[in-house]
Amino acid sequence: MRITPVLLKQHLGWHFYKHWVVQGKVKPLETGATAILKSKGIPVYDPKDIISEKRTIEKIQVIGERDLPQPLDETHPNWHETPLFKVGNNNVLLEGLNQAQIVTNSVKIADDLPNKINVEALPKSVDKVMKSIIMQSHVFDAEQKTLPKIKDPERPAWNFPRIYGISQERRNKIITHKLINLLENTSDKDLAKQRYIFEDLLFSYPFERNGQLAQLEVSGNVVMTSTKPLPPITNDSLESHNLPNIDPIDPLITFTKEHIYELRNIYPIKSTVKAHHPHTIFIHFDREFVKNLYEEEVTTEQIFGRSLLHTFTVAASYARQKYGDGKTLDEPVTVQCVQTDGRIFHFGVLQLNTLNLLDASTKNVWYQTPLQYLFENCEYVKGKPVLEGYNNQIIQQLHSFYRNV
Amino acid sequence: MSVIRLNNRFYQKLRSCRYSSTVTRLEEEYTSTPNYPPILDLSPEKKRERMKDESYDQIKAVKTVEEKQIKLNMPKYYGFKSYMLLENKCGYNMLPMTQHATRTHLVVNKGLPDYYKEFNVDELANKLKSEVEEALSIEIDGYQRLHDLTNEALEKEDLEDIVSSSLIKRINRIIMNELSLDLQDTQVDIEPRIEASWNVGGIVPPSSVVNSRKGVPWLKDRIDEPTDRVMVYKGVPILTLRSKLPLKSVIPLSESENPDLDVPVFDCDPRTIGTTTEYRHMTNIPGFWPGDPHTFGLLSYHKRGYMHLRKDRYNDLNDDQEAIHRQGILTAFGWLMAQAHYLGFNTFNDLTYPLVTQTVVTNGKTWSFYTYQMNTTMLCERFFKSNPRRNICWATDQMDLFEDIADGKLIGFNDEVLKNLLKFYLNRPESPLGINLTPYLSNEEKLCSDYEDDHKRKWLEDMFKFLMSNRPRHKLVYEIYAWEKIYKIDNKTRFMDKRLRPFELFQHPYQRRLDETCPRYIPKKFREDVKRVKGGSYRFEKTYYP
Numbered sequence: 007m008r009i010t011p012v013l014l015k016q017h018l019g020w021h022f023y024k025h026w027v028v029q030g031k032v033k034p035l036e037t038g039a040t041a042i043l044k045s046k047g048i049p050v051y052d053p054k055d056i057i058s059e060k061r062t063i064e065k066i067q068v069i070g071e072r073d074l075p076q077p078l079d080e081t082h083p084n085w086h087e088t089p090l091f092k093v094g095n096n097n098v099l100l101e102g103l104n105q106a107q108i109v110t111n112s113v114k115i116a117d118d119l120p121n122k123i124n125v126e127a128l129p130k131s132v133d134k135v136m137k138s139i140i141m142q143s144h145v146f147d148a149e150q151k152t153l154p155k156i157k158d159p160e161r162p163a164w165n166f167p168r169i170y171g172i173s174q175e176r177r178n179k180i181i182t183h184k185l186i187n188l189l190e191n192t193s194d195k196d197l198a199k200q201r202y203i204f205e206d207l208l209f210s211y212p213f214e215r216n217g218q219l220a221q222l223e224v225s226g227n228v229v230m231t232s233t234k235p236l237p238p239i240t241n242d243s244l245e246s247h248n249l250p251n252i253d254p255i256d257p258l259i260t261f262t263k264e265h266i267y268e269l270r271n272i273y274p275i276k277s278t279v280k281a282h283h284p285h286t287i288f289i290h291f292d293r294e295f296v297k298n299l300y301e302e303e304v305t306t307e308q309i310f311g312r313s314l315l316h317t318f319t320v321a322a323s324y325a326r327q328k329y330g331d332g333k334t335l336d337e338p339v340t341v342q343c344v345q346t347d348g349r350i351f352h353f354g355v356l357q358l359n360t361l362n363l364l365d366a367s368t369k370n371v372w373y374q375t376p377l378q379y380l381f382e383n384c385e386y387v388k389g390k391p392v393l394e395g396y397n398n399q400i401i402q403q404l405h406s407f408y409r410n411v
Numbered sequence: 412m413s414v415i416r417l418n419n420r421f422y423q424k425l426r427s428c429r430y431s432s433t434v435t436r437l438e439e440e441y442t443s444t445p446n447y448p449p450i451l452d453l454s455p456e457k458k459r460e461r462m463k464d465e466s467y468d469q470i471k472a473v474k475t476v477e478e479k480q481i482k483l484n485m486p487k488y489y490g491f492k493s494y495m496l497l498e499n500k501c502g503y504n505m506l507p508m509t510q511h512a513t514r515t516h517l518v519v520n521k522g523l524p525d526y527y528k529e530f531n532v533d534e535l536a537n538k539l540k541s542e543v544e545e546a547l548s549i550e551i552d553g554y555q556r557l558h559d560l561t562n563e564a565l566e567k568e569d570l571e572d573i574v575s576s577s578l579i580k581r582i583n584r585i586i587m588n589e590l591s592l593d594l595q596d597t598q599v600d601i602e603p604r605i606e607a608s609w610n611v612g613g614i615v616p617p618s619s620v621v622n623s624r625k626g627v628p629w630l631k632d633r634i635d636e637p638t639d640r641v642m643v644y645k646g647v648p649i650l651t652l653r654s655k656l657p658l659k660s661v662i663p664l665s666e667s668e669n670p671d672l673d674v675p676v677f678d679c680d681p682r683t684i685g686t687t688t689e690y691r692h693m694t695n696i697p698g699f700w701p702g703d704p705h706t707f708g709l710l711s712y713h714k715r716g717y718m719h720l721r722k723d724r725y726n727d728l729n730d731d732q733e734a735i736h737r738q739g740i741l742t743a744f745g746w747l748m749a750q751a752h753y754l755g756f757n758t759f760n761d762l763t764y765p766l767v768t769q770t771v772v773t774n775g776k777t778w779s780f781y782t783y784q785m786n787t788t789m790l791c792e793r794f795f796k797s798n799p800r801r802n803i804c805w806a807t808d809q810m811d812l813f814e815d816i817a818d819g820k821l822i823g824f825n826d827e828v829l830k831n832l833l834k835f836y837l838n839r840p841e842s843p844l845g846i847n848l849t850p851y852l853s854n855e856e857k858l859c860s861d862y863e864d865d866h867k868r869k870w871l872e873d874m875f876k877f878l879m880s881n882r883p884r885h886k887l888v889y890e891i892y893a894w895e896k897i898y899k900i901d902n903k904t905r906f907m908d909k910r911l912r913p914f915e916l917f918q919h920p921y922q923r924r925l926d927e928t929c930p931r932y933i934p935k936k937f938r939e940d941v942k943r944v945k946g947g948s949y950r951f952e953k954t955y956y957p
Contacts, residue, residue: 015894015895015898016898072564131595142699146698146699147603147698148879150879180601183599183601187584187587187599190587195589195591199588202549202581203581203584204575205580208557210560223559229441272555274556276553276554278819279549279554280545386872388865389869389871389872390860390871
């Protein structure tokens with residue numbers, strides 16, 4: 007039985023009334039005891055004066071199993087007067103890629119993958135496995151969780167029935183794992199031995215920009231590392247490429263402003279691990295969690311910006327671990343990234359040339375593809391599992407990323 | 412008074428009765444040898460048995476996987492009272508009950524059974540040893556996990572599960588890459604949802620059933636006759652491998668009828684040792700929905716973090732070992748049971764060929780290996796005594812993969828564990844010659860998506876997913892509230908109230924069948940071919956209950 011509803015089944019008023027009817031007729035009997043006692047000279051007291059004692063209730067301090075959480079105010083041990091501008095896993099930048107380019111001092115060279123990465127055609131059997139992977143992650147997995155509420159902008163108050171199905175988080179997880187499995191299965195054995203897979207890591211990179219403290223703190227959902235660092239993608243002069251201009255918008259806009267923080271450089275994989283150089287990061291995208299501060303839909307540009315920020319954080323924190331706190335790097339750091347929600351795929355490659363983010367002479371290099379779709383539709387249509395509009399380009403690009411040494 | 416005047420149809424009947432035709436019919440009825448109808452035992456027990464058999468045959472005749480599952484759930488609108496056998500919750504001394512509920516003969520050896528002797532893995536083990544050692548050292552001290560950095564307060568059992576999960580994924584990756592298994596045939600699932608339900612007999616009846624039998628004169632001799640219980644297994648393995656073809660059987664099916672394979676009898680109610688009950692629809696899910704061709708399980712890995720809780724509570728090493736055996740048996744049986752349902756078998760229609768799977772229970776350091784052969788699914792009361800088959804589980808003792816860690820290095824790596832694991836991977840499925848893998852499914856329509864009728868397909872699909880989700884119904888389930896028990900049943904203080912509740916009207920909401928509900932109303936604008944007739948069934952959606 008639920009605890010919440012008010013029952014009122016037992017009508018107390020009625021019962022009290024009935025009780026009153028009976029008890030109201032009772033008269034206290036005069037026993038004559040008082041008169042006898044008085045006649046014998048024994049004092050008679052009112053029982054209430056003797057029985058009712060006045061109690062003072064002492065307050066007891068209850069000690070719980072665990073300490074109470076720290077209040078999030080000035081008394082917090084991590085409270086700082088100077089605010090920190092932070093981007094976490096679920097923030098996006100207002101101006102998307104343009105703003106991310108300014109923050110990370112990166113220039114976009116082309117809307118394509120670098121020439122060094124060759125995209126080659128794959129045998130048809132790979133496409134067959136790929137299709138079954140899509141079906142397994144979008145249709146055949148047996149998870150049944152309440153999916154996010156359905157909203158119709160035309161009828162905002164309308165309550166749709168909640169649907170049970172595969173959550174976005176699980177879709178992302180399954181498709182990434184199966185894709186990596188497929189990539190390794192179709193590649194050379196020795197190549198697979200050079201690559202390690204890590205999950206649920208946290209990367210953090212603090213920096214200062216025009217006197218303001220900022221920190222990028224992201225989780226690489228799945229990170230592929232390799233025994234050798236990736237070589238630079240380009241040595242061309244970048245003088246002809248300029249950073250975009252988003253005036254009058256501040257480059258740190260929509261970074262969240264926080265006073266409770268810890269400044270820390272984190273590249274979680276220790277250098278004792280043979281394959282600790284970042285190779286490709288797989289970023290999961292979930293519209294339920296990744297949101298704008300002001301409720302607007304996340305745009306394609308903002309997805310691109312997210313890819314760049316994540317890749318930069320991984321590359322920069324790795325560079326800190328490798329080259330120390332200096333802002334110049336002995337050798338550029340190259341990291342590839344794939345952002346996906348199971349259907350959309352965004353590929354990017356970052357070459358980190360400098361950690362001096364206000365340096366106009368040296369800039370970082372960013373290559374990216376446009377947003378691509380792995381398929382048009384994959385769901386039960388009238389009780390039949392259907393996959394429509396499969397795009398074989400994605401697995402080819404992933405394969406070229408994987409083979410890149 | 413003549414018959415014709417009494418019954419005015421008599422004359423018509425008389426006219427239609429032709430003598431000549433009667434003669435020919437009588438001639439057809441005669442055969443050279445007398446052909447008697449079977450003599451049926453008309454005792455109440457035999458009648459009940461025949462009724463049950465008939466209902467089991469009805470389930471067998473249902474065409475598709477999804478419909479069979481709906482058919483199993485037809486008797487109960489609110490679901491069956493189910494005993495929850497959870498993978499990661501094990502009380503004290505649960506092994507005998509689990510063996511009884513799964514009818515499993517347990518064989519415990521130091522190593523794997525002789526069946527695995529044909530696989531020579533020494534060379535492979537030497538090749539992979541260094542990689543596995545490296546994977547272990549990475550997991551122990553190679554990187555900081557998210558929870559280390561966010562200072563999340565996790566219990567030690569959760570921490571152990573996190574480490575063992577990521578280690579298993581790493582080791583599986585190493586072995587799969589080395590063996591280059593064909594991905595068109597082998598599927599890897601990460602943390603799939605596995606559920607299974609089945610009926611178990613041979614358990615003493617609950618007191619309510621005993622009391623009700625006492626009141627019926629013809630049941631007085633059978634007061635203590637056992638009743639069926641619905642058992643439910645729920646678990647989430649770390650990782651499973653499955654394939655399109657089954658593994659070959661360890662022993663032939665006929666050998667499973669050997670009475671020497673003893674199975675302990677545990678006839679007490681499972682609640683006596685800490686099992687809880689829930690009202691649930693019968694669900695059978697091997698981690699994927701029907702339609703995925705990879706229906707046969709090869710290998711599953713399971714966590715054992717919950718052993719920390721047992722250590723605090725019982726501190727009994729012998730019982731801990733039994734708890735791991737219980738997990739090995741239960742997880743293998745549960746997964747195979749769910750697979751068997753997708754092949755058309757169920758707790759009332761027995762397997763026609765054995766199903767085999769392999770199970771590993773590990774926390775990264777301590778490993779236990781299980782090979783399970785399922786020979787029978789028919790454990791219900793009707794066949795509990797007459798069914799001679801038993802399921803068999805070959806278990807190993809717990810083994811440590813390494814002895815200790817000092818300065819981030821492993822001491823005493825045990826090759827035997829790695830070899831056992833590799834043998835499990837090398838045991839590849841084979842095409843069974845001359846066996847129909849799905850004898851109880853229709854040849855044309857094995858799944859509801861094979862039906863031509865769009866509406867039927869959609870309806871069956873929705874109903875199947877609804878039952879499998881076990882989501883709460885829109886209206887809360889009926890129950891007798893505490894205040895009703897006190898003021899209405901135990902003490903009749905409210906005789907003035909109008910009798911509206913089911914227990915006052917001699918109704919039994921829990922006996923409501925699944926189809927005892929009004930079909931969905933179709934608003935006029937969505938109806939096809941609206942007939943201008945008042946009433947009629949077209950206002951409501953057509954239903955396809957099997």
